Amino acid sequence: MSEKYIIQIKNLTKIFGDGVEIKALDDVGLNIEQGEFMAIMGPSGSGKSTLLNQIGILDTPTSGTILLDGVDVTKMSDKQRSVTRNKQLGFIFQYHHLLPDFNALENVMMPLLINGVKRSEARKTASKMLEEVGLGDRMKHRPNQLSGGQNQRVAIARALVNKPSIVIGDEPTGNLDSKASDNIYELLRRLNREHNQTFILVTHDKRMAAKTDRTIQLVDGKICEDSRNGNDD
Amino acid sequence: MYELFIALRHLTSRRRQTIFSVLAVGLAVMLLMWSQAVMVGFTDEMYSKTVDTMMPHVTVEPQEGEDYIHLYRNLIEDINKIDGVIGISPLLVGAATFEYKGKNKNVVMRGIRVEDHDSVMFINDNIIEGSFRDLEVSPNSVVVGDALAEKLDVEIGDTIDASFPEANPTNLKVVGIYNSRTPMDETLAFTSLSTVQDFLDVSNVVTTILVRGDDRERAQEISEEIDTLGYPASGWKETNPEIIQTLKIEGTSNAITLGLIIIIASFGIVSTLFMSVMEKTKEIGMLMAMGVSRRSIMRIFVMESSILGLLGGLLGVTLGAALALYMGSYDYGFEVMAGISSIPFVVRIQDAVIIVLFTFLINLIAGIYPASRASKLKPVEAIGRD
Ligand SMILES: Nc1ncnc2c1ncn2[C@@H]1O[C@H](COP(=O)(O)OP(=O)(O)OP(=O)(O)O)[C@@H](O)[C@H]1O
Numbered sequence: 001m002s003e004k005y006i007i008q009i010k011n012l013t014k015i016f017g018d019g020v021e022i023k024a025l026d027d028v029g030l031n032i033e034q035g036e037f038m039a040i041m042g043p044s045g046s047g048k049s050t051l052l053n054q055i056g057i058l059d060t061p062t063s064g065t066i067l068l069d070g071v072d073v074t075k076m077s078d079k080q081r082s083v084t085r086n087k088q089l090g091f092i093f094q095y096h097h098l099l100p101d102f103n104a105l106e107n108v109m110m111p112l113l114i115n116g117v118k119r120s121e122a123r124k125t126a127s128k129m130l131e132e133v134g135l136g137d138r139m140k141h142r143p144n145q146l147s148g149g150q151n152q153r154v155a156i157a158r159a160l161v162n163k164p165s166i167v168i169g170d171e172p173t174g175n176l177d178s179k180a181s182d183n184i185y186e187l188l189r190r191l192n193r194e195h196n197q198t199f200i201l202v203t204h205d206k207r208m209a210a211k212t213d214r215t216i217q218l219v220d221g222k223i224c225e226d227s228r229n230g231n232d233d
Numbered sequence: 234m235y236e237l238f239i240a241l242r243h244l245t246s247r248r249r250q251t252i253f254s255v256l257a258v259g260l261a262v263m264l265l266m267w268s269q270a271v272m273v274g275f276t277d278e279m280y281s282k283t284v285d286t287m288m289p290h291v292t293v294e295p296q297e298g299e300d301y302i303h304l305y306r307n308l309i310e311d312i313n314k315i316d317g318v319i320g321i322s323p324l325l326v327g328a329a330t331f332e333y334k335g336k337n338k339n340v341v342m343r344g345i346r347v348e349d350h351d352s353v354m355f356i357n358d359n360i361i362e363g364s365f366r367d368l369e370v371s372p373n374s375v376v377v378g379d380a381l382a383e384k385l386d387v388e389i390g391d392t393i394d395a396s397f398p399e400a401n402p403t404n405l406k407v408v409g410i411y412n413s414r415t416p417m418d419e420t421l422a423f424t425s426l427s428t429v430q431d432f433l434d435v436s437n438v439v440t441t442i443l444v445r446g447d448d449r450e451r452a453q454e455i456s457e458e459i460d461t462l463g464y465p466a467s468g469w470k471e472t473n474p475e476i477i478q479t480l481k482i483e484g485t486s487n488a489i490t491l492g493l494i495i496i497i498a499s500f501g502i503v504s505t506l507f508m509s510v511m512e513k514t515k516e517i518g519m520l521m522a523m524g525v526s527r528r529s530i531m532r533i534f535v536m537e538s539s540i541l542g543l544l545g546g547l548l549g550v551t552l553g554a555a556l557a558l559y560m561g562s563y564d565y566g567f568e569v570m571a572g573i574s575s576i577p578f579v580v581r582i583q584d585a586v587i588i589v590l591f592t593f594l595i596n597l598i599a600g601i602y603p604a605s606r607a608s609k610l611k612p613v614e615a616i617g618r619d
């Protein structure tokens with residue numbers, strides 16, 4: 001049973017507290033299968049980003065466990081966490097967070113270089129990835145020479161270049177107009193189908209959420225709704 | 234080595250700060266290199282003016298409890314076999330009172346073999362009238378310093394009465410006058426070895442043997458070998474500890490001052506690095522999200538400061554050496570120091586290497602603090618809220 005799930009979350013609680021304690025996640029349990037394309041929705045402050053950061057091991061929980069591919073991330077060393085982030089996880093944020101001093105190609109190469117891939121090989125893989133997101137002609141441009149949508153596509157290429165089994169996106173289209181946002185959605189969907197990667201996307205966009213396989217509603221740090229959308233092919 | 238790739242890109246991207254940091258460190262290093270060249274140059278000049286001309290490299294003395302070295306001819310043969318020895322001079326030294334026309338003066342008589350003594354002490358360079366060679370030609374002759382000649386009011390050809398308690402009084406004809414520009418000129422008189430032997434009523438003995446090597450730095454080595462022959466010998470550093478002491482103190486305080494300047498210049502690098510860590514907080518968070526470990530984040534920023542230090546060091550050493558060489562080759566047309574009209578800069582490769590390494594290390598250490606700040610950022614907080 002457990003092998004079926006790439007992500008298993010049990011009794012996950014996250015309390016932020018400087019004086020006043022805020023329970024951002026309250027005893028959350030959640031299982032996610034390999035290849036799922038899911039959306040997390042909920043009002044502002046409901047804990048969506050907090051949950052995503054926990055799955056991405058960017059933060060540590062107050063209590064509870066998270067198993068990625070059966071391994072408890074809360075027990076990992078710093079080194080293991082970095083390796084897991086590099087090989088198993090891909091991050092897309094609302095703002096692209098590209099490295100400003102590097103061009104598009106170098107940005108996409110970076111996760112490969114961090115993984116120890118040779119420069120020449122990294123360049124090949126990264127340019128293929130950039131072509132896949134439709135930016136084959138913008139490889140030498142730096143982030144400040146690209147539009148918001150283009151940068152976001154570079155960020156997607158970067159998140160996916162190491163073929164991570166899990167891709168998490170915190171409002172990946174939050175900064176884009178609906179046309180650009182549809183394009184990004186189509187792109188992610190296509191990549192999900194082609195490589196069977198797991199996508200977990202936080203979104204405020206009902207239209208977009210409706211096109212995913214599964215939608216989770218968070219309210220006050222609790223999952224109050226978990227529905228299949230019937231978009232499976 | 235993606236860490237180096239990132240570090241180098243950071244440096245080339247903020248080009249202005251990079252150039253400024255390298256220049257600041259470079260100027261400090263230039264000063265250090267330049268002044269080191271002056272120090273070494275003047276030290277060298279001083280050594281060649283004193284140790285190489287006025288001092289024996291090694292002094293050999295009688296065995297303990299003895300007044301004289303008895304079998305000195307055998308000893309000289311043995312010393313001659315030691316590697317690097319280029320001059321050996323046996324001396325017989327005795328006190329005497331010189332008297333000329335009612336004026337008298339206590340002096341030290343040094344009996345020498347002229348050729349041998351010249352090979353160790355270059356006495357012939359100091360002669361201003363007459364010659365040392367005449368000591369060997371006419372018995373009972375003497376060469377006196379110009380100050381002594383003035384005191385006694387003697388000239389070449391005059392005859393001085395020499396006497397001392399328990400010595401055989403004798404007459405000495407002045408055959409030469411020397412000037413060594415030292416206080417010796419008033420008290421030291423040279424005669425032949427046999428003249429002093431007759432005066433002291435001894436034969437086949439000397440009191441001291443002076444030795445010169447091909448390099449003053451080998452003096453210690455040579456003196457140790459002579460020690461093994463059974464006679465106490467000491468190098469010039471032991472006989473003149475004050476020279477070394479003075480130079481050492483001066484050199485050290487100089488190096489400390491300039492080392493501090495480099496450290497201060499490196500503080501500039503620390504502060505630009507701190508600024509860059511603040512600026513790049515989000516970027517650091519994103520690097521962590523991509524799988525860069527804390528250790529590697531640390532490495533990136535330490536590399537940045539080390540590279541700045543290395544560049545500053547290389548630039549400074551090059552500028553300092555170039556400036557020293559230029560100033561050293563310049564003829565000032567007047568005497569900068571007694572007898573020389575150019576500044577004796579000496580640029581040594583080992584100084585350059587040590588200075589570059591020092592600068593590199595200082596900056597590496599300076600980079601650790603901002604780098605560790607960067608590495609301790611929490612990924613979520615660094616990336617921040619969108
Ligand atoms: N670092 C923090 N320190 C203190 N409180 C925090 C911190 N991060 C989040 N919170 C709190 O935790 C709760 C959940 O925040 P979270 O960012 O997960 O919300 P969200 O669902 O992503 O909201 P939004 O849709 O506005 O992005 C909020 O009440 C927030 O104020």
Ligand SMILES: [Mg+2]
Pocket residue numbers: 048049050170
């Ligand atoms: Mg959020």
